[in-house]
Amino acid sequence: MATTTARRPAVAGNATLLARLGAAWHALLAVGLALGAWSVSQADWAQRDGLRPLATALIGLGAVWSVAAAALLLRPDRRGRLLSLGLNYVLSVGCLLALLGTLGLYSGLDIVASRFYRWAWLLIGVLAGYLIASIGDRYLHAPRTQAAYHRAGRWVMLGTIAVLLLAMGLPQGLIGLLAGLRQLTALALLAGLLLCGTAFWLLWRPQAARAFGAGSRDAEALNGYLFIGPNLLGFLLFFAGPLLFSLWLSLTNSDGFRAEFVGLRNYVNIFSLEFAGLEHSGQRASEVLSPGFVELNRFGTTIIGAKDRLFWIALWNTVVYCFWVTLLSVVPALLIATILNSKIPGMTFFRAIYFIPSIAGVVGVAVIWKWLYNSNIGFLNYGINQLIGVINLLPGVALDPVNIPWLASQQTALASIIIMAAWQLLGFNTILFLAGLQGIPNDVYEAATIDGASTWQRFRTMTLPLLAPTTFFVVTTTLITTLQVFSEPFVMTPPPGGGPNNATLTAVLYLYQKGFNRFEQGYAAAVAWVLFLFIFAVTLVQFRLQRRYGEM
Amino acid sequence: MRKSQSYRVQKLLTYASAYLVLIGFGLLILFPFLFMVFTSLKLPTDVFRSPPRLLPMSPQTVTIDGQQFPLYMVETERGSERLAKIDRGAPVVILASVDDPRQIFERAPREAKPVGGFANQETALIDGQERKLWEIEEQGRILRVYELSRGNRGVFADPADPARTFEASLNEARPVERFDPQTGNYRRVLELQNIDRSLTNTMLVTILVVLGQVTTSVLGGYAFARLNFPGRDSLFLVYLGTIMIPFVVLIIPMYQLMVIIGWVDRIAALTLPWIFTAYGTFLMRQFFISIPRDLEEAALMDGASRLRILWQVFVPLAGPAIATQATFTFLYAWNSFVWPLVVINTGNYSNQVLTLSLMVLQGRAADSPNLVMAGTTIAVALPLLIFVLAQRYFVEGIATTGIK
Numbered sequence: 001m002a003t004t005t006a007r008r009p010a011v012a013g014n015a016t017l018l019a020r021l022g023a024a025w026h027a028l029l030a031v032g033l034a035l036g037a038w039s040v041s042q043a044d045w046a047q048r049d050g051l052r053p054l055a056t057a058l059i060g061l062g063a064v065w066s067v068a069a070a071a072l073l074l075r076p077d078r079r080g081r082l083l084s085l086g087l088n089y090v091l092s093v094g095c096l097l098a099l100l101g102t103l104g105l106y107s108g109l110d111i112v113a114s115r116f117y118r119w120a121w122l123l124i125g126v127l128a129g130y131l132i133a134s135i136g137d138r139y140l141h142a143p144r145t146q147a148a149y150h151r152a153g154r155w156v157m158l159g160t161i162a163v164l165l166l167a168m169g170l171p172q173g174l175i176g177l178l179a180g181l182r183q184l185t186a187l188a189l190l191a192g193l194l195l196c197g198t199a200f201w202l203l204w205r206p207q208a209a210r211a212f213g214a215g216s217r218d219a220e221a222l223n224g225y226l227f228i229g230p231n232l233l234g235f236l237l238f239f240a241g242p243l244l245f246s247l248w249l250s251l252t253n254s255d256g257f258r259a260e261f262v263g264l265r266n267y268v269n270i271f272s273l274e275f276a277g278l279e280h281s282g283q284r285a286s287e288v289l290s291p292g293f294v295e296l297n298r299f300g301t302t303i304i305g306a307k308d309r310l311f312w313i314a315l316w317n318t319v320v321y322c323f324w325v326t327l328l329s330v331v332p333a334l335l336i337a338t339i340l341n342s343k344i345p346g347m348t349f350f351r352a353i354y355f356i357p358s359i360a361g362v363v364g365v366a367v368i369w370k371w372l373y374n375s376n377i378g379f380l381n382y383g384i385n386q387l388i389g390v391i392n393l394l395p396g397v398a399l400d401p402v403n404i405p406w407l408a409s410q411q412t413a414l415a416s417i418i419i420m421a422a423w424q425l426l427g428f429n430t431i432l433f434l435a436g437l438q439g440i441p442n443d444v445y446e447a448a449t450i451d452g453a454s455t456w457q458r459f460r461t462m463t464l465p466l467l468a469p470t471t472f473f474v475v476t477t478t479l480i481t482t483l484q485v486f487s488e489p490f491v492m493t494p495p496p497g498g499g500p501n502n503a504t505l506t507a508v509l510y511l512y513q514k515g516f517n518r519f520e521q522g523y524a525a526a527v528a529w530v531l532f533l534f535i536f537a538v539t540l541v542q543f544r545l546q547r548r549y550g551e552m
Numbered sequence: 553m554r555k556s557q558s559y560r561v562q563k564l565l566t567y568a569s570a571y572l573v574l575i576g577f578g579l580l581i582l583f584p585f586l587f588m589v590f591t592s593l594k595l596p597t598d599v600f601r602s603p604p605r606l607l608p609m610s611p612q613t614v615t616i617d618g619q620q621f622p623l624y625m626v627e628t629e630r631g632s633e634r635l636a637k638i639d640r641g642a643p644v645v646i647l648a649s650v651d652d653p654r655q656i657f658e659r660a661p662r663e664a665k666p667v668g669g670f671a672n673q674e675t676a677l678i679d680g681q682e683r684k685l686w687e688i689e690e691q692g693r694i695l696r697v698y699e700l701s702r703g704n705r706g707v708f709a710d711p712a713d714p715a716r717t718f719e720a721s722l723n724e725a726r727p728v729e730r731f732d733p734q735t736g737n738y739r740r741v742l743e744l745q746n747i748d749r750s751l752t753n754t755m756l757v758t759i760l761v762v763l764g765q766v767t768t769s770v771l772g773g774y775a776f777a778r779l780n781f782p783g784r785d786s787l788f789l790v791y792l793g794t795i796m797i798p799f800v801v802l803i804i805p806m807y808q809l810m811v812i813i814g815w816v817d818r819i820a821a822l823t824l825p826w827i828f829t830a831y832g833t834f835l836m837r838q839f840f841i842s843i844p845r846d847l848e849e850a851a852l853m854d855g856a857s858r859l860r861i862l863w864q865v866f867v868p869l870a871g872p873a874i875a876t877q878a879t880f881t882f883l884y885a886w887n888s889f890v891w892p893l894v895v896i897n898t899g900n901y902s903n904q905v906l907t908l909s910l911m912v913l914q915g916r917a918a919d920s921p922n923l924v925m926a927g928t929t930i931a932v933a934l935p936l937l938i939f940v941l942a943q944r945y946f947v948e949g950i951a952t953t954g955i956k
Contacts, residue, residue, distance in 0.1 A: 106815065106824065112819070113902075220780050220781065221781035223779050223781075230828070233828075234828025235794075241805075242805035243797065245805040336574070344570055356581060358883070359932075359946075360935070361883075364928045365584070367928050369584060371924070379604050423581070484799070484800055516807075516894060528803065531798070531800060532800070539796065
């Protein structure tokens with residue numbers, strides 16, 4: 001008891017010193033940040049889009065934060081330590097990232113890529129190491145041999161990687177980066193990094209924690225922030241930030257360089273529809289529609305006009321595509337999965353085969369199918385005609401050979417892409433269904449079989465309900481992927497895509513054309529948000545259905 | 553006894569039909585890839601053959617007196633023979649009798665005389681088609697005929713005995729071909745398009761993205777699963793919510809961000825923004841939460857740091873989960889197309905990735921599907937190889953995340 005009392009003043013004294021030092025540092029920092037915020041708000045270079053107010057606000061926030069940290073540190077309050085640690089951490093990471101940029105690390109990746117091009121063949125060594133290690137898996141009964149193989153494989157892999165890095169000139173590259181320190185900006189950033197880093201370290205130490213009376217909970221929280229840090233930083237920089245930025249962009253007429261706030265005009269333009277009556281079905285659309293509206297469709301004597309006709313066409317194509325691809329890739333997948341689940345030999349082999357299209361990637365598959373669809377030399381028409389030839393062998397049947405134009409015609413272009421996409425998703429969905437089926441316990445089936453249920457009865461009354469969660473997952477992921485279809489029409493119907501008479505113009509393709517061919521990026525951002533809300537709504541409906549279905 | 557036999561037959565039938573369906577689907581799945589590989593090995597002339605043929609074949613030749621002649625299969629009095637075509641020969645017309653279309657004649661064009669003269673030649677409706685009528689002399693009689701086709705009466709020689717020559721219609725002679733894969737196509741496509749550089753770029757990008765994503769996800773997942781910090785649960789909810797948000801919403805702002813920080817056309821833009829993932833963090837968190845707490849508590853008592861616990865206790869246990877995430881990320885990074893298309897946009901060929909190169913190649917070699925397919929084969933080969941080696945992780949990983 002006595003020792004504790006004796007020690008307390010010393011600890012307190014230590015804390016005052018630290019607190020004073022920290023407070024002084026944060027006061028200085030606050031002044032610096034405030035000055036920075038002011039200079040940014042006056043600067044020309046931050047004119048771009050909404051960057052200036054954003055940067056000013058962020059730096060101003062830092063200044064306020066710093067003042068708060070200083071005030072709490074002086075008290076002394078352990079929350080002051082947390083605030084100070086947070087600010088110093090953010091600032092030192094910021095300095096570090098900026099320093100790396102100034103030294104040329106990010107652009108240096110291009111040089112890494114060119115060196116890697118020369119030495120990538122060394123990766124064969126990694127493959128060899130992997131193979132050596134996997135030989136070891138055969139010696140299950142001899143753990144020592146197995147371990148020896150594993151160790152040898154690991155050393156071969158690591159050795160190869162070391163040789164690769166050396167060959168690519170990693171040491172020289174790093175030294176080269178350090179040479180960039182001669183620049184004034186780099187030195188300033190380095191100084192900032194060192195200062196903030198030191199401040200962080202001083203308060204981070206266990207002594208400092210004790211001095212501020214921080215418990216193990218504080219330590220855990222700090223650890224938590226530290227661990228989530230890199231992730232959160234990336235999340236804010238490359239996800240949340242751009243997301244909000246996108247929302248703002250959608251309210252402007254940004255062309256990629258300059259942006260003016262236009263309010264909801266983009267959204268109004270996208271959604272503007274007009275219904276009008278026609279005197280006779282052959283009347284010209286311009287006679288009844290308001291200026292700015294173009295005919296979208298007519299039913300009898302009713303005409304629908306839209307300000308952005310292409311958007312509605314794209315949306316309709318996307319919905320048609322999504323519906324058919326989901327149907328054609330989910331139902332057969334369920335069928336195949338049921339067959340594969342019947343424990344017949346060779347299942348893993350077939351499973352692997354069906355998975356191949358998902359690995360090959362959309363672009364490669366689309367390039368292949370584009371040639372299969374060729375109306376003169378393609379295998380699809382040839383195969384269909386061979387089939388017709390076989391059918392014609394039946395008495396009384398005389399079908400004419402066909403010459404389907406597939407991608408070249410407005411009627412068949414979208415269907416062609418649908419068939420290909422369903423083919424590609426089929427295997428993936430089969431694997432998912434198969435996993436779901438294997439999760440259903442066997443005794444459920446056995447009981448039903450003993451009760452005399454037929455295969456179809458078992459499938460309908462047991463498999464389908466028990467498989468509902470998997471079905472929900474499969475359908476939802478398929479819907480979400482297909483609503484974002486872009487690569488297939490972009491690759492298969494020649495650039496800028498869209499196919500004959502916009503037959504394969506999808507929503508994302510339209511977004512791309514608006515944003516990167518015409519550089520109406522504000523408008524494109526609005527299209528993106530509309531599409532997002534649409535996807536969100538579809539998923540929500542899915543969830544509702546699932547819940548209702550699940551309660552049944 | 554009889555009952556068990558019928559049971560066995562029934563089982564056999566079920567198996568047979570199941571295999572039939574599975575093999576049928578398997579062929580359907582594999583065919584485009586077979587087409588890709590075989591087409592990539594074809595001669596340009598072979599590619600545009602109609603009707604199409606899968607195997608790469610090239611016409612066989614034979615050398616007679618130092619000169620090369622194509623080999624043909626010709627019907628002679630000795631049956632079918634392999635003969636060298638030494639001359640295209642004279643043009644001929646193939647004609648059919650109007651009275652009996654089964655009677656076929658072969659004549660030099662001069663020998664057929666138009667009925668009613670060239671100026672207003674008579675026609676007749678045959679099989680629903682209007683055809684010009686000709687007259688020919690056959691064994692002293694004049695026959696009315698119509699034209700079926702035109703061809704050449706080629707001159708063929710026996711390679712073993714070049715003096716022995718034949719005349720035969722070229723329409724009936726079939727060229728002798730043999731299986732002849734053109735591996736040179738791969739070299740040519742590398743010269744035409746920087747597929748090799750794109751391949752290594754894609755490898756580098758994929759390696760960096762996979763390593764980065766696994767690292768940040770393991771760290772973040774551990775924090776979400778095991779460390780208590782203020783705001784953790786609401787932050788996790790935000791992360792969960794963003795999984796729903798499709799990438800399309802980010803294309804435009806991310807592009808503008810890249811313009812601002814000067815990463816357009818750079819490898820950095822393909823890698824660094826993608827090493828943070830809400831989905832991967834979520835997966836890792838789910839896995840770490842299922843690990844019993846007492847495993848780490850002992851280590852904590854010993855005063856081990858959190859990083860050390862993560863590295864020595866959690867990471868070894870998380871092998872399968874990490875492998876799953878790595879395969880997901882691998883497929884995603886390797887096949888990503890929209891982002892590279894947007895951000896590597898000013899024709900910086902040396903920083904292209906495979907998907908982009910394929911797209912460009914498709915335009916540049918639109919008239920040579922053999923080269924396009926060679927490029928596609930290169931692009932597809934490596935993921936396929938990795939799939940064969942690590943199939944377990946791919947299939948089972950994706951299957952397990954599907955259920956959860």
